Amino acid sequence: MFEQPASPSLVSRSWGFRLRLPFNVALVLPAQLIILAVALAPAVIVVWLALTDWQPTDAIPWYQAETVWFWNFYDLWYDERFVNAVLRTFFVVGVCVAVELVLALGLALLFLEDWRWKKIAVSVIILPMMIIPVDAANAFFMLFNEHGPINHLVSLALGHPFEFSWLSHPTWAMVPIMLCEIWQWTPLMFLLVLTGLIALPQNQIRAAVMLGASPPRIFFKLVLPLLLPVLGVAVLIRCIETFKIFDPVYMLTRGQPGGATETISMYMYNGAFVYFRMGYIAAAALIVLILVVATCLGLAKSVQQHG
Amino acid sequence: MENRMRDGQSRRKFLLTGAAGLAAASAPAALLSGLAFAEPATAANAHVVAAEAAKKLAVGRSVKLTILEPSGSLGNIKPVADKWTADTGIAVEFVEVPLGEINQKVLLEAVSRSGSFDLALPATFGVPDLAESGILVNLDKYAELHEPPDFQKDVLYTIGDYYKGSLYGYETDGDTYLMFYNKPWLENVDEQKAFADKLGYPLKVPDTWEELDAMMAFFHQPEKNMFGGTLFRTQYFIAWEWWGRFHAKGFYPLADDLTPQINNPAGVAALEELIAASKHQYAGAKSNGLFENFEAYGQGTAFANIGWGGTQKYLNSEKSKLKGKLAFGLMPGGKAGGELLRAPYFNWGWNYVVSSVSHEPEIGYLFSLYATSPAMSTIAVRDVDGYFDPFRGVHYEDPQIREVYTPEFLEVHKVSMQNSIPDFYMKGQGEYFDELRVNLTAADAGTKTAKQALDDTAHSWERITRRVGARSQKVQWAFLKSNYPEAIRGRLK
Numbered sequence: 001m002f003e004q005p006a007s008p009s010l011v012s013r014s015w016g017f018r019l020r021l022p023f024n025v026a027l028v029l030p031a032q033l034i035i036l037a038v039a040l041a042p043a044v045i046v047v048w049l050a051l052t053d054w055q056p057t058d059a060i061p062w063y064q065a066e067t068v069w070f071w072n073f074y075d076l077w078y079d080e081r082f083v084n085a086v087l088r089t090f091f092v093v094g095v096c097v098a099v100e101l102v103l104a105l106g107l108a109l110l111f112l113e114d115w116r117w118k119k120i121a122v123s124v125i126i127l128p129m130m131i132i133p134v135d136a137a138n139a140f141f142m143l144f145n146e147h148g149p150i151n152h153l154v155s156l157a158l159g160h161p162f163e164f165s166w167l168s169h170p171t172w173a174m175v176p177i178m179l180c181e182i183w184q185w186t187p188l189m190f191l192l193v194l195t196g197l198i199a200l201p202q203n204q205i206r207a208a209v210m211l212g213a214s215p216p217r218i219f220f221k222l223v224l225p226l227l228l229p230v231l232g233v234a235v236l237i238r239c240i241e242t243f244k245i246f247d248p249v250y251m252l253t254r255g256q257p258g259g260a261t262e263t264i265s266m267y268m269y270n271g272a273f274v275y276f277r278m279g280y281i282a283a284a285a286l287i288v289l290i291l292v293v294a295t296c297l298g299l300a301k302s303v304q305q306h307g
Numbered sequence: 308m309e310n311r312m313r314d315g316q317s318r319r320k321f322l323l324t325g326a327a328g329l330a331a332a333s334a335p336a337a338l339l340s341g342l343a344f345a346e347p348a349t350a351a352n353a354h355v356v357a358a359e360a361a362k363k364l365a366v367g368r369s370v371k372l373t374i375l376e377p378s379g380s381l382g383n384i385k386p387v388a389d390k391w392t393a394d395t396g397i398a399v400e401f402v403e404v405p406l407g408e409i410n411q412k413v414l415l416e417a418v419s420r421s422g423s424f425d426l427a428l429p430a431t432f433g434v435p436d437l438a439e440s441g442i443l444v445n446l447d448k449y450a451e452l453h454e455p456p457d458f459q460k461d462v463l464y465t466i467g468d469y470y471k472g473s474l475y476g477y478e479t480d481g482d483t484y485l486m487f488y489n490k491p492w493l494e495n496v497d498e499q500k501a502f503a504d505k506l507g508y509p510l511k512v513p514d515t516w517e518e519l520d521a522m523m524a525f526f527h528q529p530e531k532n533m534f535g536g537t538l539f540r541t542q543y544f545i546a547w548e549w550w551g552r553f554h555a556k557g558f559y560p561l562a563d564d565l566t567p568q569i570n571n572p573a574g575v576a577a578l579e580e581l582i583a584a585s586k587h588q589y590a591g592a593k594s595n596g597l598f599e600n601f602e603a604y605g606q607g608t609a610f611a612n613i614g615w616g617g618t619q620k621y622l623n624s625e626k627s628k629l630k631g632k633l634a635f636g637l638m639p640g641g642k643a644g645g646e647l648l649r650a651p652y653f654n655w656g657w658n659y660v661v662s663s664v665s666h667e668p669e670i671g672y673l674f675s676l677y678a679t680s681p682a683m684s685t686i687a688v689r690d691v692d693g694y695f696d697p698f699r700g701v702h703y704e705d706p707q708i709r710e711v712y713t714p715e716f717l718e719v720h721k722v723s724m725q726n727s728i729p730d731f732y733m734k735g736q737g738e739y740f741d742e743l744r745v746n747l748t749a750a751d752a753g754t755k756t757a758k759q760a761l762d763d764t765a766h767s768w769e770r771i772t773r774r775v776g777a778r779s780q781k782v783q784w785a786f787l788k789s790n791y792p793e794a795i796r797g798r799l800k
Binding site: 053056057058059071075078079080081146163165167168169170254255256257258259260270273274275276277280 | 411414415417418436437439440441541542590591593594734735737738741745746747748749750751752753754755763766767770774
């Protein structure tokens, strides 16, 4: 005799929801929901804060903050420091990533062939990116100090004392910051480009060599186009990272003099964590997010087209 | 408004007089309540009164106070805290935070409400923001209970203790801005003659910014390693000098309706003069901070410097080549309405405040009272390596303090303290001043004109005021204006 099965209605009632989900979806759903909550909750809070004027100094919880609707965005539009910080950050990203790319490409080409001390040299080249960014920035702060080694070297070269305040000059203060960024992160770009170069299909290159193409022609007509997807990804990664530049700015100048080196992360740090203008900075963060996503999508599209 | 400062004090006086009368009529009660009632509570015995009251509150319990203190102040606070523990049995522990970050840490406590400290020593200019955040205890009720009627009588600067008329802390550092001059240069007969021949008036401690600027220009000869001054040109400090220059031209920074006046012709002229004076500073003026400033001026190669009591402590030490070779002056003034207008400026200071999350707010208050009492604060100010400067009349008579600072310096310091205009104690002070600093530095660096820089600042200030709440700001501004020294108040527009 078979045992009487449980009531079908009970089975469908207790298992009904799960049975309707495909097995693979049911497996990933909890993780997806958690990730969604972790990402979504802060995003919703940021959007809410952007519509309020909330500051911890108001002595009211953030969820009870008075809404000011789009006043923060209006103020940001006329906030010269914010606009300049955004433009300055784009400038820093453009210069740093371009220099890193050129240096990385040059180095990667040097390291394409096998030679005696290659492995040691690679280890030495990638050392800067192993250093904690704030320490690297501190080293550059000391290097470019008025009485630091850079001025000393220039003095030796000129034959007379050279005292230049690199970090308090409105034009030159950005140079040590960008140099620090380039020095530390060119190795990452180098590794990405080197990996791309090694992975290139060798048959086409060999064929070009056999046909007598010159090395520059092979590089510009064959290697570079084949490498473009890798370069695109490398540039995209570095653009996103460089946009967040903070440690060198904080350690070297804190945005001084007169806001001449204030990047968007420094501006937001001051607004949110020094003056606690959470609502205002949330609005700024949203604008920056839109700008960065738009830029990255543009870059990604260009990578796809060449891929 | 001024209710606590005026009505409140008379109310307390009334209560205390009543309590004293009651105590006199009731001997057993007086015996039970100890010294506080055995003799009338006065500033002179405030530390005893505070310790006795704290002992009573803590009786039968193990109480420990945690103080959030700015780095470098332990030398001032610890000797007092040790005495407090000996007098009350209440332990004190310290949490040290970087000097420039303490106001931020206290504000963060307003968000986290962790109860990680009972008292803190924030910079005085940050008290309004802290009070608005709800993290500070309004001390009016405790002051009514415990503060002796004459407690604040010989304190030379108390404006920073109050926000919208209520007591939020006790000042513990006399940070008024003063001038330092290279005495051998000032008294050099040849230089005096050359200067008088060139400028048509004598070389002496300058009365006005105009005279100071002329003297700095006169002495500035970098090729001979002689500089006009070591006045700050770094972003954090630059605004304070401009603030002094601007007030000396006879204006408040805000009109009664909170319209910024900083970008008026006087403000622009003050900035242009500051920028012109930048040419006569030593090379590090644009990049060096506080301690580098001490060291640079201590080399003896510059004519003028600006600073606080802490500057004098360094300059009067063996580390300085100018020890015993200094002349002192109030911050220079200006000519307003044809007459000299001086506006000495109190621009830093540290206040004992009590956390609203503390489990022992009353004992915290009593510690503040104890630490800032004449007897205990004298011990704190004596510390050579600390940076608490004299702020009570009694400090100026203490032999040890006179030795640390020199009588000549204290003479000028006392006058400056008595006549100091207050700092900008408004909600959002940090933001207002940040905008000012950034724009002044931009003008000094040449990336903006003086007019542009101040116009930009004024626009930012309007936005800040609108956001912070104009109605509330008007209340505090009226309170602040009414507390400018009387002699200066009548002459500012």
